[in-house]
Amino acid sequence: MWTRELVVSAPGKVILHGEHAVVLGKVALAVALDLRTFLRLRPGAEGRLSVSLPGVGVRRSWDTPDLRALRERIAADGDESKSPSVEQLDALREFAGIAAGASAPDSLATLAFLYMCLAISAKYGDVPSVDIVVCSELPTGAGLGSSAAYAVCLAAALLMLCGAISCPLQEGESTARWTEEELTLINSWAFRGEQVIHGNPSGVDNAVGTWGGALRYQAGKITPLKRVPTLRILLTNTKVPRSTKILVAGVKEKILKFPAIMNPVLDSIDAISQECQSVLEAMPANPSAEHYPVLEEFFDINQHHLNVLGVGHPSLDRLCQVTASHSLHSKLTGAGGGGCGITLLPPDTSPLAVEAAKQDLCACGFECWETKIGAPGVTLHCCSSLSAQVLHALAQS
Ligand SMILES: Nc1ncnc2c1ncn2[C@@H]1O[C@H](COP(=O)(O)OP(=O)(O)O)[C@@H](O)[C@H]1O
Ligand SMILES: C[C@@](O)(CCOP(=O)(O)O)CC(=O)O
Ligand SMILES: [Mg+2]
Incomplete structure (x- = not known):
C-alpha cells in the first residue's frame, strides 16, 4: 500500500544546436529549463488507479485487476531495452477506447501512461492503488520537451511505486534526488514513454529531463558540458x-x-x-x-x-x-x-x-x-515545499 503524498518534477529543455540531426546520430547540445512538469502521487481508492492530466484534458481511472489482465494479454515483458510493439500499442488503444492512429495529445498521453505502467509493473511488481495528477509549467507541443518531462516524471513515479528505485526523501527533507544508477533506470524507461509519443526519439530530451544541467548528447552517450x-x-x-x-x-x-x-x-x-x-x-x-x-x-x-x-x-x-x-x-x-x-x-x-x-x-x-538555463533534473519533493502556484495547479484537477 502507498501511504505518502509526494510530488516528482522534471525540467523541460532547450536544444541549443542539433535538433533533428541528433535523431540520426549527430551531436546535440541541450540545457535544462527553469520550467517544470509536476506529478503528484496520493494514496487512492483500494483496487483503483486514477490518472488526471489536466493539461491534455484526461481524467481516467481503471480497476487494477483489469490492468493486470491486460498486462498478461499483451505480454508486456518489462524489458526496458525493448521498444513498444505495434501489437502492444494497438491492444492498449483498444482497451482505452483510442481510435487507431489517433495522435491527439490526450490519446498519446494516455497511451504512454498505460504502456509505461504495464511494462514497468510486469518487471517490478504491481503498481499500488494511487491517484496521479500531472500538471506543467511547460507549453505542450512547443519544442520545450514537455513530452520528455512527462515521461521522466512517469518513469520515476512508477518505478518508485513498484519499489524498483528508492524513495529517497527522508522525513523533514523538502527535496531529494536519486542515485546515478537509479537515474539511469529512470532515463531508460522515460525513453520508452518518448517512443510512444514521438515514434523515433533520439533520447536527448529525456536525458536532460533526468539529469538536468547542460549536456552533449550523441547516440545515447550523455556527457555533461565541462563548463557552461x-x-x-x-x-x-x-x-x-x-x-x-x-x-x-x-x-x-x-x-x-x-x-x-x-x-x-x-x-x-x-x-x-x-x-x-x-x-x-x-x-x-x-x-x-x-x-x-x-x-x-x-x-x-x-x-x-x-x-x-x-x-x-x-x-x-x-x-x-x-x-x-x-x-x-x-x-x-x-x-x-x-x-x-x-x-x-x-x-x-x-x-x-x-x-x-x-x-x-x-x-x-x-x-x-x-x-534561466541549467535547472536540476528529476527531483522528488514533499508537497509542503512546493510553491503555492504549483499546489494550486495540482489541486485544480
Ligand atoms: N503535462 C502533460 N500531461 C500529459 N501529457 C503531456 C503533458 N505534456 C506533454 N504531454 C504529451 O506530450 C505531447 C507533446 O509532445 P511533443 O509533440 O513532443 O512536443 P514537446 O515535447 O515539444 O512539447 C502531448 O501531445 C502529450 O501527449
Ligand atoms: C526534433 C528532436 O530533435 C527534438 C524534439 O523536441 P521537442 O519534442 O520538439 O521538444 C527530436 C528528438 O531528438 O527526439
Ligand atoms: Mg517532445
Whole structure:
C-alpha cells in the first residue's frame, strides 16, 4: 500500500544546436529549463488507479485487476531495452477506447501512461492503488520537451511505486534526488514513454529531463558540458501548434529522397554543435559581449540548415526577422514547424532594446520570456515545499 503524498518534477529543455540531426546520430547540445512538469502521487481508492492530466484534458481511472489482465494479454515483458510493439500499442488503444492512429495529445498521453505502467509493473511488481495528477509549467507541443518531462516524471513515479528505485526523501527533507544508477533506470524507461509519443526519439530530451544541467548528447552517450557560461536567452513561443512525431518523420522522408543533398546538411549541423561546445567550454563564466558574435553566427547558420531540412515555418521566419531588426539572432528550438524559438541576448544589449524586441514579438501574437538555463533534473519533493502556484495547479484537477 502507498501511504505518502509526494510530488516528482522534471525540467523541460532547450536544444541549443542539433535538433533533428541528433535523431540520426549527430551531436546535440541541450540545457535544462527553469520550467517544470509536476506529478503528484496520493494514496487512492483500494483496487483503483486514477490518472488526471489536466493539461491534455484526461481524467481516467481503471480497476487494477483489469490492468493486470491486460498486462498478461499483451505480454508486456518489462524489458526496458525493448521498444513498444505495434501489437502492444494497438491492444492498449483498444482497451482505452483510442481510435487507431489517433495522435491527439490526450490519446498519446494516455497511451504512454498505460504502456509505461504495464511494462514497468510486469518487471517490478504491481503498481499500488494511487491517484496521479500531472500538471506543467511547460507549453505542450512547443519544442520545450514537455513530452520528455512527462515521461521522466512517469518513469520515476512508477518505478518508485513498484519499489524498483528508492524513495529517497527522508522525513523533514523538502527535496531529494536519486542515485546515478537509479537515474539511469529512470532515463531508460522515460525513453520508452518518448517512443510512444514521438515514434523515433533520439533520447536527448529525456536525458536532460533526468539529469538536468547542460549536456552533449550523441547516440545515447550523455556527457555533461565541462563548463557552461551564464547565457541570457529569450524564449519565444509562436503558439503555432505542431507534432514532433510528424516533423521527425518528415525529415526522415526528405533524407531518403535526397540523401546526397541532405546528409552534408546533417554533417554541418553536427560540426556546429561540436564547435559550439568548444566555444562554450572555453568561455569565462560570465562572458562579455565580444564572445557572442560567434555564437550568433552559429544560430544564423543552423536556422538556415533547419529550414533546408523542412522544419521551418513562416512564424519562425517572422520571429527571426523581428529580432534581427533589433540586431538580435534567433533560431528555432526543438522540432520546429512552429513552437518556440530562442534568441541570444548579449550582455551589452540595452534593457530598452530587449523590451522593444519583446513588444514587437508580442505584437505578432507571440509570447516571450527570459529564461534561466541549467535547472536540476528529476527531483522528488514533499508537497509542503512546493510553491503555492504549483499546489494550486495540482489541486485544480
Ligand atoms: N503535462 C502533460 N500531461 C500529459 N501529457 C503531456 C503533458 N505534456 C506533454 N504531454 C504529451 O506530450 C505531447 C507533446 O509532445 P511533443 O509533440 O513532443 O512536443 P514537446 O515535447 O515539444 O512539447 C502531448 O501531445 C502529450 O501527449
Ligand atoms: C526534433 C528532436 O530533435 C527534438 C524534439 O523536441 P521537442 O519534442 O520538439 O521538444 C527530436 C528528438 O531528438 O527526439
Ligand atoms: Mg517532445
